[in-house]
Amino acid sequence: MSSIEAFSATEIIAAKRDRHSLSDPQIDWIIDAYTRGAVADEQMSALLMAILLNGMESREISRWTDAMINSGERMNWSVLSRPTVDKHSTGGVGDKITLPLAPLVAACGAAVPQLSGRGLGHTGGTLDKLESIPGWRASLSNDEMLKVLQDVGAVICAAGAGLAPADKKLYALRDVTATVEAIPLIASSIMSKKIAEGTSALVLDVKTGAGAFMSDPAKAAELAHVMVGLGKRAGVKTIALVTAMDVPLGLTAGNALEVRESVEVLSGGGPSDIVELTVLLAREMLEIAGIKTIDPAQALKNGKAMDVWRRMISAQGGDPDAKLPVAKENLVVTAHSSGTVLAMDAMAVGLGAWRLGAGRTRQGEAVQAGAGIEIHAKPGESIKAGAPLFTLHTDTPAAFVRAQEALIDSVTIGDLPTNGKIDRLPLVIERIVD
């Protein structure tokens, strides 16, 4: 390291190792120095592990977030005539809500500038899903993004290299050093990107349950509080819902399968849990954006949201009428016994879809557009022995064995309890406003 550096990385690592809080200048320096390559990966890895073990106070998290924002550009949508509002989900199995939600909220009068990611591990990425639409392009320049927002009202695209570059480096390092699961690091990573994206208002959907990466509802609520605080301090109107991810959302997990289901929702049909969460989040987004005119449930039923979806897909080179890719092979998995489906493990379904080719193991790997799982019976529904429970889809039939292994104990079938209720998390567990 050059002698003109303001701080020493080892002193900063030692301070966090010894449970001291880091000063604002120390945080500014370490993020900047790591982004420009003056702090080595092994030093940042040690610091991240010390943060995971010893935590950060709220001032440190806030400064760490600001330093990540300042590592790149901050987008500005003030030329738009509509208020901007976005949604971020911490990710779950079958969570395709962004697809119907962004056009729905735009149809109700807001502008939705959504920068999304690709999937890694058992949860799918919004960009991977949309890329199953023939011709659709995830990478847009800032000018193209603005034009789609002006013309259509909603845009979903990849974050450019200039947005929070510190987070890009840090996230890749956390992924390989077992330091993803630290609330200060998750909160600052998500919020640095959302604040830099330039939205004026934000609704966070923090998932909890077996299929979420915060399976404990108390931890999910803690993460939500930290993120809401970061948003507000940065001048972004922010609220969070902690929502259920014990069971997959909807009836599909996999890229093209989820697009098909989203189009069903935009056509006024689709699974009730997807419709309910989409409308609920749309109401939250419109309220926080100060728009009171239209009921989103109506805009979903009367085709207005579908109209925006079609224009949004076309504006990014996609053909909304094109046939979606279908996997070459499929296999039906049947129920072993008769009764009521009492539980379905979202993580197992996500892992099964991933093993079929819907997800990737390494960044940059290709995903299969048609791969994934269709669910034929959800918790609360009755099923007969031998009836279809899942249909597995893949281009690589050798994957069926490993996917079936993932699903082996994923479903519990039995007698409905005498109170007639199955043991499930409510769809919305908590609403967090500060």
Ligand code: URA
């Ligand atoms: N998503 C992010 O963008 N960052 C995290 O740290 C976790 C999930």
